[in-house]
Amino acid sequence: MKILASLLVLCASLAWAQPVPPIPFENGKFLTLPASRDISRYLAGLDSLSPRARLVSLGTSAGGRPIEALLMSESPAFLRDQAAEEDKPTVMLLGSQHGNEPSSAEAIQQLARELVAGQHPALLDRLNLVLVAMANPDGRDLSTRHNANNDNTNIDYVALNAGETRLLVDALHRFDPDVVYDAHESGIWKRVLTREQGWMTDVEAQFDMGNNPNIDGPLRDYTEQRLLPALIERVSDAGLAAVRYRGEITDINQSVARGGLGITNLRNYAAMQGRVSILVENRLDNKDGRYPTPRNIAERVRKQHLSILTMLELVADESEQLVSLSRRARQQWQSGTGDGRTLWMGVSFEENRDEPEVSLPLVRFADGHRQLHRFANHDAIVTRTPIRLADAYAVTRERERMADWLARHHIAFETVREPRELEAQSLVVEQLLPQPKARPGVREKVRAEVRVEARQVTLGAGDLLVPMDQPLAPLAALMLDPRSANALYQEPGWQWLRPGEFPVFPVRLP
Structure with missing residues (x-):
């Protein structure tokens, strides 16, 4: 009986590890970005190939393009019911909220292809995945940050003016993820910093998490003190220099802080709902550089893929504590203050008196010379106007x-x-x-x-x-x-x- 059971497991594994077509980006030899319709067709093909994948519609963009989620799991119940499962995190990955930051859409497709082909099998044993490769398909096809109505959906999570933002908010409630991962790219060339002052930023991967002081206290402490440092360490150990996000550096004389504290962005909006919320800003290389592929897109996709895969492995390892904290926060919020019911109406960054300066790497545009530059550090979070x-x-x-x-x-x-x-x-x-x-x-x-x-x-x-x-x-x-x-x-x-x-x-x- 043991031999028969082993043979059945082997046959199931062989059936899973079937040939899977390359993603459209690979078919184009990494030279051209596929249109959103080609990505939709590819995701539909993965759905038809694997019982562990299901493509579902989230809605339609302002320009009439489909916005979809590819669900991936070993659990038929999750694929059928789309409901959270006990002790198994649901992770939602969002690619290309800004359409002119395309590498995450390709990296998410690559991850999906690998999972259908039988790679990383432990991930689907331990996680339920919601993969939104194109959160902004209009921006994808139009090569812009915005949708077809010129809405910047990435900062629309309070007003909810854009249909795309409303679809993603609906998706948060539909799938109830424990983790939300929002993948972006950050350009190293800036109008003032580069053209006028002669420097570019020099960072490969920056990570941040929900940082608004009103996020559930225990969940915020866990993400800030444990998960974020562990993620940065793992990505760096995997060969991609990772740091904590310092925001956009556009002027050599500016101060630096962290990602914004406001809830108009997905990172803090999702975290205020009681979810672990992760932002990645991978390097978007200079348009004028010389690379093996246009604007180094193949390498950018590799870095996004590494960042995503490392994050998923960390979440799987942290699943017990992460699920417990996240689901408790979604049921019963408690503030980080003693009474557990205080909200801070005013929040902002100010000078960090304990660490007034930080050194960040820059590269000279003219000759590639690298050096550390000291910036005033304004990452101290200040709160005002407490209310119960x-x-x-x-x-x-x-x-x-x-x-x-x-x-x-x-x-x-x-x-x-x-x-x-x-x-x-x-x-x-x-x-x-x-x-x-x-x-x-x-x-x-x-x-x-x-x-x-x-x-x-x-x-x-x-x-x-x-x-x-x-x-x-x-x-x-x-x-x-x-x-x-x-x-x-x-x-x-x-x-x-x-x-x-x-x-x-x-x-x-x-």
Whole structure:
């Protein structure tokens, strides 16, 4: 019987390890990037080849192109039901949110091909994968950061103006990933730094994770103190020099910090939902360089593939603690402060007095000379305006529009059917302070100075109540409260900030 069982396992392995066609990028000898339709056809072919792959539609881009996810797993139940499984992380990988950063789309296809061909079998034993090779197929075909409507979907996670952003938010709830991996490229050539000052950045791989101070405290501590350092170490050990992300360096005289603190980007938005959220910025080589393939695209894909594969192996090794922390955070958020219910409305970067300078590598454009340059270090995270999470928020303006916006975020709310009298914290905007330059770390255009007054209010029929006893409560509060640097009212089309009583405010429920 043991011999028969072994033969059955061997036959299953041989059936799995079948010839798989090369990805379209390989067929083009790494010289031309395939169009989005060719990638969609290839992913559909992988679906038909393997019982461990299933291609599902997420929706359609602004330009009418399909946005799809290739699910990969050893679990027929996951492929069928698309639901999280106990003790097995679900990992969502997003490629090319910026269409002119294409290497991650190719690397994700390469990973999918290898998995269908039987390589890395332990990964599908230990992980359920959601592979979104093209998060922005319009940008892919148009060679632009934006979609066909000229929306920068990568910074749209508060307003949700773009259909692509809404599709990805829906996908977060549909697949409920424990880990979200957002793959980008960072150009080494900058207009001022290179053309005027003569230097390019010199880094291969930069990693960051959700860093907003309002992310669930234990989850944030784990990603910052354990997972991020381990990922950087493993990628470096694999031969790709990796560092912690320092943001875009565009001027030799600037200060540096980290990736932005705002929740308009996917990294912090997903982390505020209680997910481990990872950003990679691999090197996007200079257009004028001489490489074996155009703009070194084959090498860029290799580096993206290495970064992705190393991350997946680390997540598999960390699965027990990672799943426990992530799923608890999605059920019951707790802040990093002592009471577990405090939100910081104001967040920004300031000078790090313990480490006022950092040395970062640059390469001289003219002759390739490499040297370290010292930058002022402004990566200290500063918080202001603490509030305790209320019972609920009331919304008394543009209620249908707000209801639609809340539904897009999957935030639960109630429509008041008859007048209700409640205790409230009336928020009175006393002064608006336009920010001539956005505060480092957030896209705060106007800061509202707000006076809080306790009083009784009567909500009318049609007003909205957004309870704060739901999993998305901290995310909702940061977007709804006018005191927040991440508020919806910082976004175009939502400029509600005016002196006087604000139409959205905390209330106490009986």
